[in-house]
Amino acid sequence: MADNKAKMRVAVAGLGAIGTDVVKALDQGIEGLTLVAVSANSPDKHRGWIAELKSAPKLVPIDELAELADIVVECAPSKLVRAIVAPVVERGKTAVLLSVGALLQNEDLVDLAKAHGGQIIVPTGALIGLDAVTAAAVGTIHSARLVTRKPVAGLIGAPHLVENNIRIDDITEPLRIFEGSARDAAKGFPANLNVAVALSLAGIGPDRTRVEIWADPTVTRNTHRIEVDSDSARFSMMIENIPSENPKTGRITALSVIACLRKLRASLRIGT
Numbered sequence: 001m002a003d004n005k006a007k008m009r010v011a012v013a014g015l016g017a018i019g020t021d022v023v024k025a026l027d028q029g030i031e032g033l034t035l036v037a038v039s040a041n042s043p044d045k046h047r048g049w050i051a052e053l054k055s056a057p058k059l060v061p062i063d064e065l066a067e068l069a070d071i072v073v074e075c076a077p078s079k080l081v082r083a084i085v086a087p088v089v090e091r092g093k094t095a096v097l098l099s100v101g102a103l104l105q106n107e108d109l110v111d112l113a114k115a116h117g118g119q120i121i122v123p124t125g126a127l128i129g130l131d132a133v134t135a136a137a138v139g140t141i142h143s144a145r146l147v148t149r150k151p152v153a154g155l156i157g158a159p160h161l162v163e164n165n166i167r168i169d170d171i172t173e174p175l176r177i178f179e180g181s182a183r184d185a186a187k188g189f190p191a192n193l194n195v196a197v198a199l200s201l202a203g204i205g206p207d208r209t210r211v212e213i214w215a216d217p218t219v220t221r222n223t224h225r226i227e228v229d230s231d232s233a234r235f236s237m238m239i240e241n242i243p244s245e246n247p248k249t250g251r252i253t254a255l256s257v258i259a260c261l262r263k264l265r266a267s268l269r270i271g272t
């Protein structure tokens with residue numbers, strides 16, 4: 001049957017572990033969407049494979065994306081979140097946000113979206129169970145907790161470790177390196193704890209959501225366990241993510257974005 005709805009134009013900001021897979025999936029085809037533009041830090045590095053796509057998008061600086069697209073997918077370093085998302089939501093458009101940890105320092109972006117009829121979408125990303133958490137949050141959640149275990153390589157360089165002089169390079173046993181709120185976890189581990197912030201925004205907020213982080217030389221996967229107790233259900237779930245080419249980022253993250261984009265215009269939509 002003919003597709004009567006006009007396609008929505010999509011742009012991708014950042015061509016790293018997540019962005020590259022998202023671009024390739026969009027080029028293969030996602031119902032109701034068309035890829036029009038991408039941004040990269042070193043455009044020359046990407047011109048070759050972009051030119052070989054079925055339909056090559058424009059390669060432009062991030063400040064041009066909001067004008068060119070209806071939906072901009074942010075998969076860039078967290079310091080660029082404001083520069084990428086503000087112009088999108090100011091135009092009443094949609095930003096898909098991966099560096100969700102940065103939202104805590106940029107909470108006014110949500111007000112900006114509200115004022116202009118824009119939307120910020122946070123995919124489940126590397127986590128699990130945000131469908132159940134958002135459902136439970138319609139009622140009352142009593143407690144929410146995240147326990148993250150990562151191989152040492154996925155944690156090295158985190159500001160919390162550097163500032164507190166915590167050495168993990170030579171550990172031979174699991175070491176708990178952080179216990180506290182999701183808000184503090186996001187500050188101390190900006191490239192690692194997007195999942196903590198996503199959980200907190202789905203549930204009871206960054207101050208009441210508790211987080212434990214372990215550096216674990218016995219695991220090869222980024223492992224996240226969530227435990228939620230509410231007036232509708234008690235649940236705990238664990239996901240063991242195979243790292244992508246970026247050891248800080250699980251492979252499933254890009255797939256979650258692709259699934260999220262598929263849902264935007266799909267004729268059948270499963271899950272909350």
Ligand SMILES: NC(=O)C1=CN([C@@H]2O[C@H](COP(=O)(O)OP(=O)(O)OC[C@H]3O[C@@H](n4cnc5c(N)ncnc54)[C@H](O)[C@@H]3O)[C@@H](O)[C@H]2O)C=CC1
Binds near residue numbers: 078
């Ligand atoms: N919500 C979630 O569950 C998850 C979120 N993330 C977050 O998503 C973001 C992207 O993650 P990855 O793809 O793994 O990171 P990555 O480091 O592999 O890719 C980021 C890309 O952005 C590019 N970039 C830097 N400056 C740029 C600029 N001015 N314009 C355009 N591109 C620029 C870099 O060159 C790099 O290619 C990170 O902030 C990460 O923390 C990662 C995993 C899970």
Ligand SMILES: O=C([O-])CC(=O)C(=O)O
Binds near residue numbers: 241
């Ligand atoms: O597990 C992952 O892939 C990444 C992660 O913890 C995060 O960004 O929050």
